[in-house]
Amino acid sequence: xxxxxxxxxxxxxxxxxxxxxxxxxxxxxxxxxxxxxxxxxxxxxxxxxxxxxxxxxxxxxxxxxxxxxxxxxxxxxxxxxxxxxxxxxxxxxxxxxxxxxxxxxxxxxxxxxxxxxxxxxxxxxxxxxxxxxxxxxxxxxxxxxxxxxxxxxxxxxxxxxxxxxxxxxxxxxxxxxxxxxxxxxxxxxxxxxxxxxxxxxxxxxxxxxxxxxxxxxxxxxxxxxxxxxxxxxxxxxxxxxxxxxxxxxxxxxxxxxxxxxxxxxxxxxxxxxxxxxxxxxxxxxxxxxxxxxxxxxxxxxxxxxxxxxxxxxxxxxxxxx
Amino acid sequence: xxxxxxxxxxxxxxxxxxxxxxxxxxxxxxxxxxxxxxxxxxxxxxxxxxxxxxxxxxxxxxxxxxxxxxxxxxxxxxxxxxxxxxxxxxxxxxxxxxxxxxxxxxxxxxxxxxxxxxxxxxxxxxxxxxxxxxxxxxxxxxxxxxxxxxxxxxxxxxxxxxxxxxxxxxxxxxxxxxxxxxxxxxxxxxxxxxxxxxxxxxxxxxxxxxxxxxxxxxxxxxxxxxxxxxxxxxxxxxxxxxxxxxxxxxxxxxx
Numbered sequence: 001x002x003x004x005x006x007x008x009x010x011x012x013x014x015x016x017x018x019x020x021x022x023x024x025x026x027x028x029x030x031x032x033x034x035x036x037x038x039x040x041x042x043x044x045x046x047x048x049x050x051x052x053x054x055x056x057x058x059x060x061x062x063x064x065x066x067x068x069x070x071x072x073x074x075x076x077x078x079x080x081x082x083x084x085x086x087x088x089x090x091x092x093x094x095x096x097x098x099x100x101x102x103x104x105x106x107x108x109x110x111x112x113x114x115x116x117x118x119x120x121x122x123x124x125x126x127x128x129x130x131x132x133x134x135x136x137x138x139x140x141x142x143x144x145x146x147x148x149x150x151x152x153x154x155x156x157x158x159x160x161x162x163x164x165x166x167x168x169x170x171x172x173x174x175x176x177x178x179x180x181x182x183x184x185x186x187x188x189x190x191x192x193x194x195x196x197x198x199x200x201x202x203x204x205x206x207x208x209x210x211x212x213x214x215x216x217x218x219x220x221x222x223x224x225x226x227x228x229x230x231x232x233x234x235x236x237x238x239x240x241x242x243x244x245x246x247x248x249x250x251x252x253x254x255x256x257x258x259x260x261x262x263x264x265x266x267x268x269x270x271x272x273x274x275x276x277x278x279x280x281x282x283x284x285x286x287x288x289x290x291x292x293x294x295x296x297x298x299x300x301x302x303x304x305x306x307x308x309x310x311x312x313x314x315x316x317x318x319x320x321x
Numbered sequence: 322x323x324x325x326x327x328x329x330x331x332x333x334x335x336x337x338x339x340x341x342x343x344x345x346x347x348x349x350x351x352x353x354x355x356x357x358x359x360x361x362x363x364x365x366x367x368x369x370x371x372x373x374x375x376x377x378x379x380x381x382x383x384x385x386x387x388x389x390x391x392x393x394x395x396x397x398x399x400x401x402x403x404x405x406x407x408x409x410x411x412x413x414x415x416x417x418x419x420x421x422x423x424x425x426x427x428x429x430x431x432x433x434x435x436x437x438x439x440x441x442x443x444x445x446x447x448x449x450x451x452x453x454x455x456x457x458x459x460x461x462x463x464x465x466x467x468x469x470x471x472x473x474x475x476x477x478x479x480x481x482x483x484x485x486x487x488x489x490x491x492x493x494x495x496x497x498x499x500x501x502x503x504x505x506x507x508x509x510x511x512x513x514x515x516x517x518x519x520x521x522x523x524x525x526x527x528x529x530x531x532x533x534x535x536x537x538x539x540x541x542x543x544x545x546x547x548x549x550x551x552x553x554x555x556x557x558x559x560x561x562x563x564x565x566x567x568x569x570x571x572x573x574x575x576x
Contacts, residue, residue, distance in 0.1 A: 048375060048392040048406060049375075049390040049392040049393070050389065050392070050393060051375070051392045051393055051394070074406055075390075075392065075453060077390075094451070095451055095452055095453050095454070095456075096450050096451045096452065096453035097450055097451055098450035100389055101351045101352055101389070101390060102389050102573065105449065105450065106450070109450075110447065110448050113448045114445060114447070114448050120451075122437060122451045122452060124454070124455075124456035124457045124460075125374060125406065125410060125452065125454040125456075125457055126407060126410035126411070126413075126414070126454070126457040129405070129406055129407025129410060130407060132407070133407060144414070145460065145461060145498070145499075146414070146457040146460035146461060147456055147460065148460065148485075148497050148498035148499055149482070149485045149488050149493075149494065149497025149498060149499050150456055150460070150482045150483065150484070150485045151437070151442070151481045151482045151483070152437065152452055152482075152483055161498065169498070170497075170498030171498070172498070199394055199397055199403060200376045200377070200392065200394070200396075200403055200406075201376065201403070201405050202375070202376065202392070202405065202406045203405060203406050203407055205405065206405070206407065255393060255394060257394045257397075258394065261394065261395075262389065262393070264389075315394070318394050318397070318398060
């Protein structure tokens with residue numbers, strides 16, 4: 001199904017009715033979880049920019065050489081580079097796409113979008129949020145008051161401007177976005193998928209509710225009793241979730257709130273390499289850091305103990321006075 | 322004059338900070354806006370509430386710990402509240418935000434900003450990163466833009482309107498479905514600009530110290546409107562500069 005084209009409500013409800021939503025253990029390996037993602041799927045990605053990126057899951061999708069994924073996220077950083085640079089994704093739906101403001105433009109994005117035949121559909125940040133929210137609400141659209149008058153809207157005929165039936169004002173209707181699968185990284189969850197998120201939640205709650213399936217990666221798996229002691233901390237309920245994978249440092253080299261900050265030496269070296277040569281530089285990076293490591297822990301070892309520990313020290317310092 | 326005392330980014334940040342006052346709610350982008358809003362807090366506007374698109378309400382960024390984006394955990398230090406990203410943007414739509422504050426890559430005479438494409442969007446010379454929250458902020462509140470002053474950045478008409486200013490001037494913004502907000506100030510290392518009430522064209526409000534009208538015009542790709550007697554901005558003070566350098570000791574954003 002094309003992006004922006006709506007899934008009929010009946011099919012959305014059927015998808016949900018046919019999922020096994022019972023209180024069951026869903027713990028599996030990264031490899032097993034990645035096999036739930038099929039070529040051509042619409043994939044919603046949790047977190048934002050360099051924060052709580054489901055990097056281990058993206059890393060595994062690249063290792064399994066998935067194809068033609070259409071990936072949506074509120075703001076895309078090096079995750080987007082890797083997805084289109086590896087050939088896993090040919091379509092990115094977001095509001096902003098570069099590695100980070102510290103590094104200017106992404107040469108990887110530029111190469112593949114300007115002349116590589118891949119697509120970057122741009123929406124405003126709030127529009128992406130309202131599209132996930134409409135999807136989460138079981139509605140075909142939501143009205144917003146931004147994007148009007150801009151060329152961002154001119155390039156997005158999927159959105160429809162209307163005169164409000166109550167007031168006559170001009171409003172923009174943005175279509176629901178219901179990904180086939182959402183990839184979300186959290187600080188902790190139980191084996192059923194009750195997930196607790198510390199700090200910034202970005203669009204992850206709407207994304208989880210909107211998606212037709214959800215793969216959680218988590219820094220640690222805790223008991224259901226522990227979840228029940230602080231139900232106010234639970235942001236995603238188990239019945240949204242289809243797979244749980246425990247992956248410590250699963251957002252590296254990006255950050256995970258309260259646990260580690262971005263691994264900036266690795267980020268700087270990565271950007272220098274891929275912006276130096278968006279094809280060969282990316283290929284060399286993928287070989288060394290994605291295809292060759294035997295495991296995620298092997299990949300972390302390549303980033304290096306010193307850098308991982310430094311990121312953890314500064315990450316935990318958010319709780320210092 | 323004393324040009325050597327500060328960099329272009331430093332005067333930009335200091336002048337931008339002067340436009341923010343205690344009690345306001347400001348929605349700040351990454352880079353100079355975040356830094357200038359934080360500087361304003363430290364120079365007396367401690368009641369300035371800073372919002373970040375990552376979902377932060379009431380940020381107090383720590384000196385030397387500037388976040389690399391407005392979605393990083395550092396943005397939440399000592400904040401009042403964290404919200405979802407869509408919900409913090411919806412505060413703009415409801416009207417809780419006094420000032421939106423962003424950087425800019427390219428601006429035109431009506432204050433429209435382009436951060437999407439250089440050249441034809443169908444076959445662009447350069448695909449830029451895109452709007453982020455910029456379109457939402459500029460559509461829904463009063464905007465201050467802080468940016469470098471170069472002829473290629475100050476153009477008659479932007480290649481692509483990413484974040485709307487006054488569109489084609491006059492009443493075209495409201496007629497496009499944007500009845501609220503609009504461009505309020507543009508701050509550069511050369512001058513401070515406002516917009517004419519009727520035509521909505523950019524005009525010079527004040528020259529930065531040591532800068533001439535000719536210099537501003539020569540670095541601008543369209544004809545600027547000057548008042549008969551153009552004000553001269555007071556230079557950055559030692560206190561402003563030392564506080565700014567204390568906030569950004571690694572000179573991440575101040576160059």
